[in-house]
Amino acid sequence: MSLINIRNLGVTLGTPLFSGLNLSANAGDRIGLVAANGRGKSTLFRCISGELEPGAGEITKARGLTIGHVEQNVSPALLGETFHAAVLGALPADQAEHESWRVDVVLESLEVPEAFRTRPLSQLSGGWQRLALLARTWVTEPDVLLLDEPTNHLDLGRIVQLEEWLNALPREVPVVISSHDRAFLDATTNRTLFLRPERSQVFALPYSRARAALDETDAADERRHQRDMKQASQLRQQAAKLNNIGINSGSDLLVVKTKQLKQRAEKLENAARPAHLERSAGAIRLVNRGTHAKVLVTLEDAAIEMPDGTLLFRTGKQFICQDDRIVLLGHNGAGKTRLVSALRRAIEGSSVAGIKATPSLVLGYGDQALADLADDETSLATIIRRFDIGDQRARSLLVGAGITIEMQGQPIGRLSGGQKARLGMLVLRLTNPNFYLLDEPTNHLDIEGQEALERELTAHEASCLFVSHDRSFVRAVANRFWMIERRKLIEVEGPEAFFEAAGMGA
Numbered sequence: 075m076s077l078i079n080i081r082n083l084g085v086t087l088g089t090p091l092f093s094g095l096n097l098s099a100n101a102g103d104r105i106g107l108v109a110a111n112g113r114g115k116s117t118l119f120r121c122i123s124g125e126l127e128p129g130a131g132e133i134t135k136a137r138g139l140t141i142g143h144v145e146q147n148v149s150p151a152l153l154g155e156t157f158h159a160a161v162l163g164a165l166p167a168d169q170a171e172h173e174s175w176r177v178d179v180v181l182e183s184l185e186v187p188e189a190f191r192t193r194p195l196s197q198l199s200g201g202w203q204r205l206a207l208l209a210r211t212w213v214t215e216p217d218v219l220l221l222d223e224p225t226n227h228l229d230l231g232r233i234v235q236l237e238e239w240l241n242a243l244p245r246e247v248p249v250v251i252s253s254h255d256r257a258f259l260d261a262t263t264n265r266t267l268f269l270r271p272e273r274s275q276v277f278a279l280p281y282s283r284a285r286a287a288l289d290e291t292d293a294a295d296e297r298r299h300q301r302d303m304k305q306a307s308q309l310r311q312q313a314a315k316l317n318n319i320g321i322n323s324g325s326d327l328l329v330v331k332t333k334q335l336k337q338r339a340e341k342l343e344n345a346a347r348p349a350h351l352e353r354s355a356g357a358i359r360l361v362n363r364g365t366h367a368k369v370l371v372t373l374e375d376a377a378i379e380m381p382d383g384t385l386l387f388r389t390g391k392q393f394i395c396q397d398d399r400i401v402l403l404g405h406n407g408a409g410k411t412r413l414v415s416a417l418r419r420a421i422e423g424s425s426v427a428g429i430k431a432t433p434s435l436v437l438g439y440g441d442q443a444l445a446d447l448a449d450d451e452t453s454l455a456t457i458i459r460r461f462d463i464g465d466q467r468a469r470s471l472l473v474g475a476g477i478t479i480e481m482q483g484q485p486i487g488r489l490s491g492g493q494k495a496r497l498g499m500l501v502l503r504l505t506n507p508n509f510y511l512l513d514e515p516t517n518h519l520d521i522e523g524q525e526a527l528e529r530e531l532t533a534h535e536a537s538c539l540f541v542s543h544d545r546s547f548v549r550a551v552a553n554r555f556w557m558i559e560r561r562k563l564i565e566v567e568g569p570e571a572f573f574e575a576a577g578m579g580a
Contacts, residue, residue, distance in 0.1 A: 076100050077136045077218060077248060078122065084130035085117050090271045092118065093130065097267060097276060099218060099248040104240070106263035106281050107252040111356075111476075111492025111520045114269055115252040119143055119220045122250075142216030146223050148203045153196040157186060157206050160195055164210040180213045185235060200227030205236075219249045225258050226517065229406045230543045230576040237261045254520050256281055257545040309335045356476015356496040358523055360438075360530035362537070365508045367432040370394045370537060371417065373563075376428025378409045378416060386412060387561040389428065394509075399531060400539045401548050403572045404558030410541045413563075414513050417539065421509065438507030442514030444494050446501070449487030453477050453497050456486065461504045475500045491518035499527070510538035516547050545573055 076098040084093035091114030099105065109115050120126035122133060123143040135141075152160050161177045162170050169176065181191060184205055195203050204227055211219070225233050233255070240249060240262045253259055259266070259281035266284035268275045275291060277284035313335035371394040378386045386409030394400060402410050420429040421437045439446070447456065457468040472482050475496045477489070486494060495518035502510070510531070516524045528550045531538060539556075542548050548569050555566045566572070 077139055079134045080122075080131070081134075082131035083118075083121065083128050083133065085114060085121065085126075085128050087117070092269050092274055093272055095131065095269070095274050099250065101246040101248060103248040103250075103265055104263045105248070105250045106259040106266040106284075107250055107269060108254075108259070108266060108281065108521060109252075109269035110522050111518075112490055113271075116146070116222055118269065119145075119222055119250075119252065122220060136217075139218065140214070140216045141218045141220060142211035142214060143220045144207050144211045144222060144224065146204075146226065148195060148207060152206075154194055156192050156194055157181070157198065157202070157209075158191040160206050161209045161213055164213055176213050177209075180209045184209055184239060201229065201232055204228065205232070217247065219243075219247060221249065221251045221253075223252055223254070225253060225255045228543070230545070230573065231405065233258060233543060234573075234576055254516070254524065255544060255546075256521060256524075309338050356493070356523075357474050358496060358499045358519075358526040358530060359503050360499070360510075360527075360534060360536060361503055361506055362534040363436060363506050363508045365396065365432070365434045367434050368396055370396060370398075370432055370435055370509055371421070372430045374428045374430065376416065376426070378412050380412070385561065387558050387563055389413070389563040392556070392563060392565075394537070394539060396537055397535050398537055398539075398554050399552050400554040400556055401552035401569065402539060402541045402556050402558070403566075403569060405576070408558040410558065411513060413558075414511060414539070414541060418511055421511070435509050436505070436507045438502040438505050438510045440498050440502055440510075440512050440515055442517045444498050444518070447486050447494060447498060450485050452483055453486055453489070454482040456497070457500070457504070460501065463504070471500060471504075472497075492520055492523065495519050496523065499523075508537065510536055510540070512538060512540035512542075514542055515540060516542060516544045545569070 078097075078099040080095055080097040083095040083097075085091045086093075095118075097105075107115050107118070117126065120143075121128045123141045125143075152163075155163065158177060158181070161180065162174055165173070165176065186202075186205065186209070190198060190202060195206055198206075204224060208221070208224065224236060228236065237258060240251075243249065249262075251259065251263060263280045264278070266277050266279060266281050268277075268284070268288055275288055277287050279287060313332045316335065317332040373389040373392040373394075375391060376389045378389065380386060402413065404410050416426050416429055417431075418437065418439055420426040421431040421435050451459075453472055454465075454468055457463070457472065458465060461468075463471070469479065469482060473479065477493055477497060481489065481493070486497065489497065495515075515527060519527065524544070524547055528547060530536070531551050538551075540551070552569070555569055555572075557564055557566050557572055
């Protein structure tokens with residue numbers, strides 16, 4: 075018997091998020107939930123947990139079933155609580171008083187350091203805050219677990235640790251995971267739901283294999299659609315000929331036949347479009363203006379230091395050349411962001427000891443916090459202020475990036491993470507750079523956006539240096555691999571040894 079059974083579920087919020095959705099969750103299921111930004115993943119979770127009433131269809135649950143829903147954002151009310159207190163507060167009062175050991179068991183299973191347990195959540199990173207939300211949910215011992223973007227803000231070691239934790243959960247507990255991390259989905263799921271406004275697809279496969287099956291289904295759907303459109307065109311041509319004959323001859327029979335042909339054509343044309351042609355969350359386009367320089371940046375054994383002067387590592391003699399796509403690998407705290415910051419300053423014209431950039435470089439810089447975008451400014455004002463392209467062109471570009479006319483007048487702080495990421499990518503494009511410096515560029519992008527960014531960087535042969543914990547993105551984009559190890563910057567043949575070591579050391 076299914077623990078959760080979803081039948082013909084539909085939700086419309088302005089536009090249809092999904093409709094006619096059918097899904098069951100059984101013991102042993104590890105379901106990956108995949109959709110573009112803003113397409114209803116969080117909404118579906120709220121429907122399953124009972125926080126939102128769907129517009130159509132029904133959800134039936136086994137009697138007494140408890141659902142643990144781990145949301146994306148930490149409530150402001152929790153930020154002043156210590157890690158331990160925040161988890162303890164999720165228990166009923168009697169359990170919190172007499173069975174506080176449950177909290178310690180969960181924190182041990184998630185390998186939360188003792189020092190972190192007594193710190194307020196406001197003093198911890200976004201990744202640790204996300205793990206606190208997971209601990210708060212799991213300590214209540216739910217029958218079903220819903221995880222909304224659980225890897226956001228986690229470093230690679232913690233992502234692999236979370237994979238291992240999920241794979242060690244009791245098999246009788248179904249888990250549904252909404253995520254844009256393709257490698258994480260492959261490691262943790264055995265079924266995949268592609269959520270779409272119409273005709274959502276479910277495959278009894280982990281993400282990559284399910285995606286291949288979906289592509290085959292979409293290709294067949296596209297071929298059928300093209301056949302239908304060709305047949306509709308032929309029917310309309312026949313109708314036009316019969317109409318002319320009918321008018322000239324005064325034949326009522328031919329007039330009726332003409333009407334029937336037109337109705338058949340309209341029926342074919344009005345049939346649902348192929349699912350893969352549904353509205354995009356917004357296009358990502360990049361450019362590469364090029365440069366005649368072969369060597370873009372030279373590192374002359376630069377010392378990368380903390381603000382207090384503590385040495386993190388030395389770069390040795392290194393070159394960044396045209397067409398290089400370099401990924402910077404290293405554990406958290408090794409100095410990746412400090413090197414990115416030093417490179418940015420040097421390229422923008424500041425004097426940085428040991429780093430020399432060619433004068434022809436035009437930098438395209440993007441950081442994971444999207445700090446260059448002011449939350450109190452509108453997206454339209456941001457584009458018009460930075461680039462001399464005019465109001466109409468700015469509005470058109472923003473719409474293409476997935477930011478509607480209505481959204482363009484709202485403060486950037488009210489946009490979703492995915493919308494802000496696409497706005498950041500539009501700013502990068504309009505900067506017209508010849509070198510990209512990117513710190514966790516896929517953090518807020520859905521899989522559609524990640525793949526578009528991969529295509530843009532590789533198709534334009536864009537020169538770039540980037541930091542990323544996204545294994546799929548690293549494998550798809552990088553052609554050189556720098557790693558910070560033992561206070562030195564070294565070049566390695568590929569990322570797999572680092573990925574494996576990060577997992578072993580998690």
